Amino acid sequence: MDRSKTSEDKVVVTVDELKKMIRNNEEDKIDEIDIVTTATCGIMSGTMAVFYIPIAEPGTFRKGEKIYLNGIEGHIGPCPNEYLGSVDVVVYGTSYVGDYGGGFLFKDLVAGKEVDVLLESEGRTYKRTITLDDIPTARMIGTRMAFKNYSAFTNLGEEPVRTIFHRRKMKKGEASFSGCGELNPLQNMYCDERNLLGKRVLLNGAEGVILGFGTRSSSGKENIMISADMHSMDPYYLGGFITSGGVEVFNTVAVPVEVDEKNKEFLKTLDENIPLPLVNVVGRSIIDIGNYAQVWKDADLRPNINIYRCRNCDVCIPMEMCPTKAIKRMPHLGNRPLPTEDCFGCGICTGACPYGIYSMKLNSILGIPITCRQSDRERAMRLSRELKERIEKGEFKL
Known part of the structure; x- marks a missing residue:
């Protein structure tokens, strides 16, 4: 990449544009490209939001003990905020009440909807209806995002299985999967935590920063920890996802990848070369290895x-x-x-x-039909295009 160029001068292509070039035997064109905007969208369980929420006038209560946002319990602290009438709160994306989960709550807040807050302190209850504009600090932190692809799941047993990997109980002879394959940011780069640390990205449309590798990250199965301000997010890119095992949360991540010698070979990788393990949903034992072309090639992205x-x-x-x-x-x-x-x-x-x-x-994996998909290429490609446009306009500084 020519670092002397300004952002507006750089040649930027989206990841799906690059993959089309490679399939058309035009991979030599990669040497003319400076930046590839990669992206992924899918369920990312390790998502939480950190809020600082004013509840009442200072001196109204000593410190909060329990708090609920639209019925979803948050976790107060660590700052006691004694007698300030406000609280620091962490809400997990996977917390839920009924079929309403943290992902739906985050989406409602980002969309500007009103949220009912109920706080308990020393036997008294305090209520307030707020919007995101009333929350001075609202920062999303993903502890494990953009997994370098994932797995497909099937049920080898006779009885349907309650699981987070399907909307309903998973029956024998059907499969679900996660991962955007060749679009995935970490699939398209050399994964070195020192280079990733501090890198600027888009998380649900908001500019964010990579904090390093995420929890459960391992060689070949890397993921990243990201933080971004929720005030700048687009509600289209995040939300809740109801499963038979609870309510999950989905996010969309876009990462600019420099075309350099370390990343070039990774950028040429196609779905058919990316392994997709098929595992038994109970026990996670690997049955066989398919690839992402099996589940994504010519598949419909919308019904x-x-x-x-x-x-x-x-x-x-x-x-x-x-x-x-x-x-x-x-x-x-x-x-x-x-x-x-x-x-x-x-x-x-x-x-x-x-x-x-x-x-x-919906395709199949190793002959087993997909009946639930937990990643969304439509959203991933849209955020990839949005990142490209921002770079070209100079709105996203590399």
Whole structure:
């Protein structure tokens, strides 16, 4: 990469543009490129938010003991904030009440929605309705994000299994998977923590910084720890994801990768060369090794919809089963339930509607059909394009 160039002068391509060049036998063009904007989107359980929330006037209470945001319990501290009428709070993305989890709470806050806060202190209760604008500090920290791809899961047992890797209990003879394959940032670079530390990225559309390798990071299965200000995030890129094992949280991460000698060979990697282990959901024992081309090649990223099949049922099963709560009733279409932009492309709706409104090519892994997808290439590619545009405009400094 020519470091003498300004950001606006650099040749920037998105990761999917680069992979198309390589498939067209134009890989020599990589030498003309300075930056590749890589990205991934998927469930990232190790997500939490750190808030500083004013609750009441100073002196109103000594210090908070318990706190709930839209019913989700937060963890107060470590700062006691004695007699300040405010609290420091950590909320886990995987905390939930009913089918409402931390991911949905974070999305609501970023979208500017009102959130009800209930604080308990020394036998008294204090309430306040707030928006993100009322929270001076709101910082997301991902303790393990953008895993250098992941695994596919299947059930070898006879009985359906309750699991975080599927919206419903996973049946024998079906599979789910995570990972954006060749789009993934860590798949496209030489993973050295010293080089990653302090690197600027986009987390859910907000500029963030890599804090180093994340928890459970290991050679060949690296992940990163990231922090970013939630005030600058775009609600499209994050949210909750309901599973049969609890409510999870998804995020979208984009990372600019310099085209240098260390990264060049990694940038040429395609889905068909990236292993995707198939493991038994109980015990995590590896059954066999597939690859990411099996699950992503020519797959549909969003469902096809035949609205004329809709019977406008009083209880819409796809609406009830949608992991991201993306299916809403549309008044301008006779109140029929249809997906909004919150659709994650997971594929659950295709098997949920008895009238076959939804269809989708989900592919298979080692001959086992995918029935739930927990990564979203649509969002990943959109944030990759957004990062490219920001670099070209000089809005994102490298």
